[in-house]
Amino acid sequence: MDAHAHGPGPEIPTGFEPPRSGRWRNTGRDKTTHYQLVSSLRKPCGFCIRRHGRILNKPWPLPFHPNCQCDQLAILPDWDAPMVYRTPSEIFREMGPDAQVNLVGADNLRIIRAGLVRLSDVIGTPESGWLLLGFTESVRRRKLTVPQLLSAGVDRATADRAVSMADRLPKQE
Numbered sequence: 001m002d003a004h005a006h007g008p009g010p011e012i013p014t015g016f017e018p019p020r021s022g023r024w025r026n027t028g029r030d031k032t033t034h035y036q037l038v039s040s041l042r043k044p045c046g047f048c049i050r051r052h053g054r055i056l057n058k059p060w061p062l063p064f065h066p067n068c069q070c071d072q073l074a075i076l077p078d079w080d081a082p083m084v085y086r087t088p089s090e091i092f093r094e095m096g097p098d099a100q101v102n103l104v105g106a107d108n109l110r111i112i113r114a115g116l117v118r119l120s121d122v123i124g125t126p127e128s129g130w131l132l133l134g135f136t137e138s139v140r141r142r143k144l145t146v147p148q149l150l151s152a153g154v155d156r157a158t159a160d161r162a163v164s165m166a167d168r169l170p171k172q173e
């Protein structure tokens, strides 16, 4: 488990997801500056990336955690949001291979490429938003076996560890 596996507390707001049709406009009826969260897409934690592109009607309480690389962009009344909200798979597809490895991890990418898990299972869907499952959680949800992992190119020690950890993980949906 990585250091970011457990995010900050639930008191941190999630904001709202702007429509995907274009840049959200702050029509400013209440003259409130809004803030769009920009998560680092380089090794982000699940907590932060779930908020990527979302908008809050006050400043996000950054940083969310030690070493948090999130930023925020102000949207003044009558301004458009700087970023169009895009789904996890849209963002993922536009990344280079190195960035994809940074985001989901090399072993997750191996089992995605081998067809053992779907990309949407690991990173989420337009409906779920970002999930960013860890490798062991991917293994657990699909009940993958050591031979399957080996065939995808995962090394033996990692495969053994992931399968035995997956057996012990509490069920969390």
Ligand SMILES: [Zn+2]
Residues within 6 Å of the ligand: 039, 040, 048, 064, 065, 068, 069, 070
């Ligand atoms: Zn962050």
